[in-house]
Amino acid sequence: MSRYLRRLSVTILLLLAINPGLLAADTEESSEGTFDIMGKVLDHDYVEVVGVKVYLPRILLVDGDWYFYANTKSALESGEFMETEEAGLVRSDGAQIVLDMSITSHLIYVWLGIILTLLVTIWAASRYRRGVGAESEPKGAMHNIFEVLFVFIRDDIAKEFITPEKYRRYVPYLFSVFMAIMFMNLFGLLPWAASATADLTVTATLAGITFFVTQFSGTKDHWRHVFAFPGVPGWSRIILTPVEILGLFTKPFALAIRLFANMLSGKIMIVSILGLIFIFTDMFGAYVGVGSSIFWVLLTAALYFLKALVALIQAYVFTLLSAVFIGMAAEDHHHEDDDTAVAHAQTVEV
Numbered sequence: 001m002s003r004y005l006r007r008l009s010v011t012i013l014l015l016l017a018i019n020p021g022l023l024a025a026d027t028e029e030s031s032e033g034t035f036d037i038m039g040k041v042l043d044h045d046y047v048e049v050v051g052v053k054v055y056l057p058r059i060l061l062v063d064g065d066w067y068f069y070a071n072t073k074s075a076l077e078s079g080e081f082m083e084t085e086e087a088g089l090v091r092s093d094g095a096q097i098v099l100d101m102s103i104t105s106h107l108i109y110v111w112l113g114i115i116l117t118l119l120v121t122i123w124a125a126s127r128y129r130r131g132v133g134a135e136s137e138p139k140g141a142m143h144n145i146f147e148v149l150f151v152f153i154r155d156d157i158a159k160e161f162i163t164p165e166k167y168r169r170y171v172p173y174l175f176s177v178f179m180a181i182m183f184m185n186l187f188g189l190l191p192w193a194a195s196a197t198a199d200l201t202v203t204a205t206l207a208g209i210t211f212f213v214t215q216f217s218g219t220k221d222h223w224r225h226v227f228a229f230p231g232v233p234g235w236s237r238i239i240l241t242p243v244e245i246l247g248l249f250t251k252p253f254a255l256a257i258r259l260f261a262n263m264l265s266g267k268i269m270i271v272s273i274l275g276l277i278f279i280f281t282d283m284f285g286a287y288v289g290v291g292s293s294i295f296w297v298l299l300t301a302a303l304y305f306l307k308a309l310v311a312l313i314q315a316y317v318f319t320l321l322s323a324v325f326i327g328m329a330a331e332d333h334h335h336e337d338d339d340t341a342v343a344h345a346q347t348v349e350v
Helices: 003-020 021-029 072-077 104-131 141-161 169-187 199-215 220-227 234-284 286-330 338-349
Strands: 046-049 052-056 059-060 064-068 081-084 090-092
Touching: 021 286, 046 104, 052 234, 059 072, 059 090, 059 141, 072 081, 104 141, 104 169, 104 199, 141 169, 141 220, 141 338, 169 286, 199 234, 199 286, 234 286
Parallel strands: none
Antiparallel strands: 046 052, 059 064, 081 090
C-alpha cells in the first residue's frame, strides 16, 4: 500500500514541478486569492467530469409562467433573466423565482445512484433466474459481493429488527436504500464529483420516504401507543401524547441530519487539507507549496480510505435505523387484561 501512496505523491509532485505556477493560477481564480472550500461541496448548475464542465438545463416558474433553458447562460442571453449577487437568478423585471425545478449536479448523482442500483439488481436477478447462485454457488466477484450485501441486509437487518411475519416485504426497500446511498456516498471519492448525500434536501427526501413507509406500516397497536397508551393513567397522556407525536418526526429528522453531516464534513475535510497546498503556495511561494504537498497528499490518501469506510458505514446506519423504525411501527404488542395483569402481579409477589 505504501508503494502506491508514494507513486501518487511523486506523480502530483512531478505535475507541479513541470508547472510551478499551477497552484498560484488555481488560487487566483477564486475571489481575492482565497481557496473556495464550500464551492467544492455545494450544488451547482453544471456537472464536472474530468475537468470538463457540462452545464445543465434550467426549469423555472415565475408568476405562473414556466421558462425552459438549456443552461444558465441561455437564460441570461435571452434577456428574460438577470443575475444578482443578493438573489441570484431573477427575471429581468425583478420578479423572484417561485419554483426552481432545474437539473443540478447533486440531482445528477442521485439519478446515477438509483440507475446503478437498478442495473446491478436487474443484472443479479437475471443470473438467479438462470440458476446461477440459486442452483449453484455465485460466480464472479460482482455476483459474490451482491449476494453478501443482499443476505446481510435481509438476515442481519430486516429479519433482526422486523417481525418474522413481515420482514420480507421490506427487504427490497431496505436493500435499494442501502445500495443507492452507498453509490451516492462513493461518488464523492472522485475528485471532480460530489456526494449527493452531502445535500440536506437529498437526505431529507430519503428520510421522508422512510417516514412514510414507517407510518403506513404502523399497526393499530402502534397508533394506540401514540395516542391512547394502554395501562397508563389518563392524566399522563397530556404529556405523553405530544411527546410521542413529536417523536414520529424527530426520528426521520435524525436520519437526515446524521447522513448529511457525516458526508458533508468528510468532503470538506479532504478539500481543506488539499487546500493547504494552495495556502502554503500563496504564503511562502510555489516551491514551498510543492514541498509540503508530500505530507498533505499522504494525509489525503489516508482520509480517502477512511471516507470510503464512512460511506459504507453511513449507508449501513441509515438502513439499520430505517429497519428499526419500521419494525417498531409494524410490531404487534400483546397486552394482558387489567384483571389478568393484577393477578399475575399478585402471584409474583407471593
